[in-house]
Amino acid sequence: MTNPQTLPPLQVDRVVKRFGSLTAVAGVSFALGDGECFGLLGPNGAGKSTLIRSVAGRVRPDLGSISIFGAPALSVTARAALGWIPQDLALYPLLTCRENLYAFGQYQGLRGKALRDAIQWCLDWATLADRSDEPVKNLSGGMKRRLNMAAGLIHRPRVVLMDEPTAGVDPQSRNRIFEMIEVLLSEGMSVLYTTHYMEEAERLCDRIAIMDHGWFIALGTKEELVRGAFGGRNDVIMRFSQNGKDASAWAVSRGGTFESETARFAVDEPSQIAPLLEAAGREGLELIDVVLRRPNLESVFLQLTGRELRE
Amino acid sequence: MIPAIIRTGFTGLRRDRGALILSFILPVAFFSIFAMVFGEQRGNRTPSIGVLIVDEDRSATSQRLVDALKRESALNALTHPEQKKGAPVPSDYTSASAENAVKEGVAPAALIIPKGFGANPIAFGPGGSHPVFQLLHDSSDPVAPQIIAGLLQKVVMTSMGDLMADAGAKEFEAIAGGLTPQQRQALDSNLAQIHRYTQRGDTAPSASASGSVGGMVNVQERDVVGEKKTNPMISFEAAGIGVMFLLFTASAAGGTLLDEAENGTLDRVLSSRVSMTSLLAGKLTYCILLAFGELSVMFLWAWAVFHLDLFGHLAGFMVMGLSTAFAVASFGMLLASVAGTRAQQAGISTLLILTMSAIGGSMFPRFLMPEMMRKIGLLTFNAWAIDGFTKVFWRDEPVVNLMPQVAVLLGSGMVLFFIARRFAKRWEYD
Numbered sequence: 001m002t003n004p005q006t007l008p009p010l011q012v013d014r015v016v017k018r019f020g021s022l023t024a025v026a027g028v029s030f031a032l033g034d035g036e037c038f039g040l041l042g043p044n045g046a047g048k049s050t051l052i053r054s055v056a057g058r059v060r061p062d063l064g065s066i067s068i069f070g071a072p073a074l075s076v077t078a079r080a081a082l083g084w085i086p087q088d089l090a091l092y093p094l095l096t097c098r099e100n101l102y103a104f105g106q107y108q109g110l111r112g113k114a115l116r117d118a119i120q121w122c123l124d125w126a127t128l129a130d131r132s133d134e135p136v137k138n139l140s141g142g143m144k145r146r147l148n149m150a151a152g153l154i155h156r157p158r159v160v161l162m163d164e165p166t167a168g169v170d171p172q173s174r175n176r177i178f179e180m181i182e183v184l185l186s187e188g189m190s191v192l193y194t195t196h197y198m199e200e201a202e203r204l205c206d207r208i209a210i211m212d213h214g215w216f217i218a219l220g221t222k223e224e225l226v227r228g229a230f231g232g233r234n235d236v237i238m239r240f241s242q243n244g245k246d247a248s249a250w251a252v253s254r255g256g257t258f259e260s261e262t263a264r265f266a267v268d269e270p271s272q273i274a275p276l277l278e279a280a281g282r283e284g285l286e287l288i289d290v291v292l293r294r295p296n297l298e299s300v301f302l303q304l305t306g307r308e309l310r311e
Numbered sequence: 312m313i314p315a316i317i318r319t320g321f322t323g324l325r326r327d328r329g330a331l332i333l334s335f336i337l338p339v340a341f342f343s344i345f346a347m348v349f350g351e352q353r354g355n356r357t358p359s360i361g362v363l364i365v366d367e368d369r370s371a372t373s374q375r376l377v378d379a380l381k382r383e384s385a386l387n388a389l390t391h392p393e394q395k396k397g398a399p400v401p402s403d404y405t406s407a408s409a410e411n412a413v414k415e416g417v418a419p420a421a422l423i424i425p426k427g428f429g430a431n432p433i434a435f436g437p438g439g440s441h442p443v444f445q446l447l448h449d450s451s452d453p454v455a456p457q458i459i460a461g462l463l464q465k466v467v468m469t470s471m472g473d474l475m476a477d478a479g480a481k482e483f484e485a486i487a488g489g490l491t492p493q494q495r496q497a498l499d500s501n502l503a504q505i506h507r508y509t510q511r512g513d514t515a516p517s518a519s520a521s522g523s524v525g526g527m528v529n530v531q532e533r534d535v536v537g538e539k540k541t542n543p544m545i546s547f548e549a550a551g552i553g554v555m556f557l558l559f560t561a562s563a564a565g566g567t568l569l570d571e572a573e574n575g576t577l578d579r580v581l582s583s584r585v586s587m588t589s590l591l592a593g594k595l596t597y598c599i600l601l602a603f604g605e606l607s608v609m610f611l612w613a614w615a616v617f618h619l620d621l622f623g624h625l626a627g628f629m630v631m632g633l634s635t636a637f638a639v640a641s642f643g644m645l646l647a648s649v650a651g652t653r654a655q656q657a658g659i660s661t662l663l664i665l666t667m668s669a670i671g672g673s674m675f676p677r678f679l680m681p682e683m684m685r686k687i688g689l690l691t692f693n694a695w696a697i698d699g700f701t702k703v704f705w706r707d708e709p710v711v712n713l714m715p716q717v718a719v720l721l722g723s724g725m726v727l728f729f730i731a732r733r734f735a736k737r738w739e740y741d
Contacts, residue, residue: 019741050741053578053741058578058582058741059740079582080584084579084582086578088574088575089575090575090576090578104580107580107585109584152579
């Protein structure tokens with residue numbers, strides 16, 4: 001008999017989902033480790049939400065299998081172990097924070113003291129204890145987002161699906177949400193996190209899958225992804241004055257690209273900036289500033305797909 | 312600027328099916344219903360009024376009156392209960408059986424032709440020893456007895472002209488103090504001619520004759536159903552208006568399913584341990600309790616303000632109230648599960664509820680409608696619920712007599728809920 005402790009919190013195996021002629025998920029496989037935060041990064045329409053809804057049991061894949069600690073995704077055992085924080089604010093707007101948590105707790109089978117304790121934990125975790133009796137419709141956008149997250153965790157699941165939990169919130173609230181997620185991760189919860197904000201994935205995720213057109217086009221840690229796409233190279237970005245001499249021909253002749261008065265070069269070592277600066281001076285170009293930048297996930301996505309992440 | 316605003320308005324309207332239905336289909340549907348109820352598309356005739364005839368006189372004259380009443384197109388005069396297939400012709404109504412039939416709602420009134428009518432049929436002026444007709448009626452239909460009384464005067468006048476002339480001559484002779492031989496001869500000759508015309512039916516009743524002539528026969532009216540009730544129409548109104556608003560309430564309550572589907576709450580609920588069947592059953596129960604609560608408030612108000620005897624009919628009210636609440640709640644569930652969006656559901660429900668209320672008797676009594684409309688009305692919850700509540704509060708019938716209404720309401724409610732469950736499959740998985 002298999003020991004449940006050795007089974008992965010989430011196992012997705014060759015999942016395919018089609019809607020008519022559109023293939024939303026085209027054969028994706030991965031496993032989520034204990035206490036791991038796994039990021040799904042991709043533009044709108046990449047298939048992230050379909051994949052996450054398949055794990056949540058709201059979409060039936062055409063092919064493949066999904067299991068939570070070895071149990072099929074639609075089973076009662078899987079549902080008990082799984083929490084889902086949907087992209088929409090899936091709350092009852094006329095009910096208070098406490099009443100919403102009470103309802104969703106009951107839907108998850110909680111009763112009595114266990115339910116009361118769970119509600120209090122959620123209110124504390126989401127820092128909403130002082131607004132617990134406020135109807136949801138009166139809360140700020142950030143508070144609604146936090147309550148939306150808390151409602152998905154009321155039954156203290158071991159695996160949590162977070163579908164763009166920071167969509168539409170201000171930077172301060174977003175930071176608060178990151179801290180909340182980091183608390184969960186420190187407690188050993190496994191998280192599958194979708195976003196199209198690169199900086200979120202970079203901050204929270206242990207591993208990242210870049211998804212496009214239903215496929216994982218890359219998978220690994222941030223460092224692995226950057227190294228895989230760019231090796232050890234860095235970007236040198238040189239911005240020129242609009243009123244000076246045209247630098248485009250010069251940039252291309254030096255193996256770079258030029259767009260919007262900005263030249264980009266890939267260099268293996270930072271010391272290679274100096275020859276570039278000297279050459280530009282000899283050419284009589286009017287330089288405004290120079291930046292040396294390590295490629296990030298956005299650069300990786302651009303490199304792999306030829307498109308911006310948020311297109 | 313203004314054309315752009317107009318174009319934007321029409322483009323929005325074209326894409327909002329609910330608003331389109333409310334703007335164009337609902338008015339046409341309502342116009343058609345009212346035209347059928349009040350105009351009756353073919354013939355433009357007033358619907359006939361049912362009246363039970365009891366002939367206690369059993370004379371040739373009373374038989375002539377019965378025949379004339381049967382020929383009157385504005386009346387549906389019956390002397391005995393409807394004959395069942397293969398059964399012998401039922402015996403004629405007696406005053407007691409006719410009274411019971413009126414109480415049971417077979418007809419809105421019964422006319423009893425008194426003994427002695429044949430010997431002394433017509434009365435001119437007040438007083439005298441002329442027998443008095445009894446008109447037993449159900450005051451839940453306040454129109455029928457007035458029309459029947461008027462039509463009785465008309466029928467007597469137009470179908471029994473010879474008797475009227477005889478009586479008139481006798482009256483004149485008594486007042487004038489006798490006739491000369493020549494006057495007597497001329498009068499006899501004319502009276503004989505009137506008798507011949509009458510026998511030939513030359514003076515058969517015409518539909519255009521006025522029914523407002525009074526005083527040829529004495530008629531005494533008696534309310535046999537509501538005589539002990541303080542406010543005859545209140546239970547009818549409470550049921551009629553109540554059911555219509557119950558339908559709106561159930562529709563709105565069911566519509567929360569669509570709200571939840573649209574804002575993602577339904578997804579979250581269904582990803583928990585709640586199944587679609589449990590969710591629908593929970594929503595249905597909520598709708599039933601809400602509808603029953605609303606009905607209870609309405610009847611309590613009727614009890615407190617309009618003196619409806621609610622507590623004397625509590626069992627009947629509970630049975631009818633819960634059956635009606637179940638049926639309308641299932642209707643609400645079905646509407647929500649069939650409609651694509653909340654706006655569509657609002658449009659469809661308004662159309663259906665107003666139509667059902669119009670033909671089902673919530674807006675005006677079904678007894679005022681043509682026969683065909685009355686039958687169509689039986690396709691609505693409103694008609695069955697109103698009939699049931701009328702049985703309870705108006706006719707004081709025992710709970711067991713509510714069986715047909717309860718069976719229809721519960722049966723159709725179950726069918727609608729089953730269909731709603733089938734349609735709700737679309738929410739289970741993408």
